[in-house]
Amino acid sequence: MVAKNYMSGLFGRSPITPLQEHMYRVYMGIKHLTPLIEGMIESDQDKILAAQKEIVDGEHDADDMKKDLRTHLPKGLFMPVDRRDVLDVLLRQDIIANQAKDVASLIVGRNMTLPEEMNAPFLAFTKRCIDTVKQALQTINELDELVETGFRGLEVDHVEEMLVELGNIESETDTMQEGLRQTLFKLEEKLSPVDVIFTYRLIDWVGNVADNAERVGSRLSLMLAR
Numbered sequence: 700m701v702a703k704n705y706m707s708g709l710f711g712r713s714p715i716t717p718l719q720e721h722m723y724r725v726y727m728g729i730k731h732l733t734p735l736i737e738g739m740i741e742s743d744q745d746k747i748l749a750a751q752k753e754i755v756d757g758e759h760d761a762d763d764m765k766k767d768l769r770t771h772l773p774k775g776l777f778m779p780v781d782r783r784d785v786l787d788v789l790l791r792q793d794i795i796a797n798q799a800k801d802v803a804s805l806i807v808g809r810n811m812t813l814p815e816e817m818n819a820p821f822l823a824f825t826k827r828c829i830d831t832v833k834q835a836l837q838t839i840n841e842l843d844e845l846v847e848t849g850f851r852g853l854e855v856d857h858v859e860e861m862l863v864e865l866g867n868i869e870s871e872t873d874t875m876q877e878g879l880r881q882t883l884f885k886l887e888e889k890l891s892p893v894d895v896i897f898t899y900r901l902i903d904w905v906g907n908v909a910d911n912a913e914r915v916g917s918r919l920s921l922m923l924a925r
Contacts, residue, residue, distance in 0.1 A: 715785075715842040715843055715846060716843070717764070717767075717768050717771075718768070718785055718788060718789060718792075718839065718842070719839050719840055719842065719843075720764065721761060721764050721765060721768060721789060721792055721793075722792050722835065722836045722839045722840075722915075723836060724757060724760050724761045724764060724796075725757070725761050725792050725793070725795050725796045725832065725836075726832050726833060726836045727757055728753065728754050728756070728757020728758055728760070728761065728796055728799060729754075729757070729795060729796070729799050729829055729832045729908065730829060731750045731753040731754045731757070731799075732750070732754070732799055732802065732803075732825050732828070732829055732905070732908070733822075733825060733826055733829065734746055734749070734750040735747060735750035735751060735754065735802070735803055735806060736806075736821060736822050736825045737822065738750060739806050739811060739812065739813065740813065740818045740821075740822060742812065747806065747807060748807065750803065751803040751804075751806075751807050754799050754800055754802075754803045755800055755803065757796060757799075758796040758797060758799065758800040761792070761793060761796045762793065762796070765789055765793050768789055769786065769789075772785060772786070781922075784918065784921070784922050787918055788839070788915055788918050788919070791911055791914050791915045791918060792835075792915060794911045795832060795908055795911045795912060795915075798904060798907045798908050798911060799908060801904055802901065802904045802905055802908075805897065805900065805901055805904065806901070809897055811897065811898075811901065813898065814882075814883070814886050814889070814890065814898075816882060816886065817879060817882055817883065817886075817898075820875065820878060820879055820882070821879060821902075821905075823875065824872065824875040824876060824879060824902075824905065824906075825905055827868065827871055827872050827875060827909070828872050828905055828906065828908045828909040828912075829908070830868050831865060831868045831869050831872060831908070831909040831912035831913060832908065832909075832912045834861065834864060834865045834868055834912070834916075835865060835912040835913075835915045835916055837861060838858060838861045838862060838865060838915075838916060838919060839915070839919070841854070841857065841858050841861065842919075845858060845923075855923060858919070858923065859920075859923065862916045862919060862920055865912070865913060865916040866913060866916065868909070869909050869910065869912065869913035872906060872909040873906070873909075876902060876903075876905075876906040879902050880899065880902060883895065883898055883899065883902070
């Protein structure tokens with residue numbers, strides 16, 4: 700009953716509010732990728748496991764809210780944005796949390812380490828990928844203002860600028876990702892084939908966090924264009 704009242708309260712204010720809350724929860728889990736990677740670099744198992752727990756708990760929290768949103772999202776009532784758009788953004792946000800959980804599971808399950816040459820750039824890469832999620836969150840938080848202005852005026856310009864910045868940050872992560880792949884390619888002969896395969900996978904999976912955050916922005920761009 701408390702959960703239903705909570706959701707009713709959210710929808711009573713705005714159909715956008717719970718979407719923003721979901722993205723906030725996704726971001727709060729994603730932030731723990733930084734201590735996760737730091738723990739891997741430092742061979743600090745306690746730090747790794749603590750970060751994994753936060754990431755997994757955050758994913759579960761976001762997943763529970765996703766299910767509530769799908770259940771309570773109005774079907775027959777007028778909404779300022781298309782119901783399908785809300786559900787699509789929700790799905791893309793949820794994928795971000797799932798990807799972080801997969802990264803944590805890979806690191807813990809394989810007790811992964813990186814070649815020393817990759818430690819610093821990989822941590823920087825991870826932090827920049829988290830920045831894309833933060834930028835996506837900040838953009839999602841502008842949706843209320845967009846609705847109030849009828850998706851017109853200066854607020855649209857402001858959001859479009861934020862979306863451009865989101866794309867710029869994601870492009871930076873692409874460049875950093877390619878640099879890591881090139882470094883790993885040069886080190887392949889010194890590493891076991893299995894370690895090489897899973898290190899490439901780790902690079903790609905962390906990069907997917909940024910890719911999916913940018914896809915949230917792409918969906919918002921489509922909403923602005925309608």
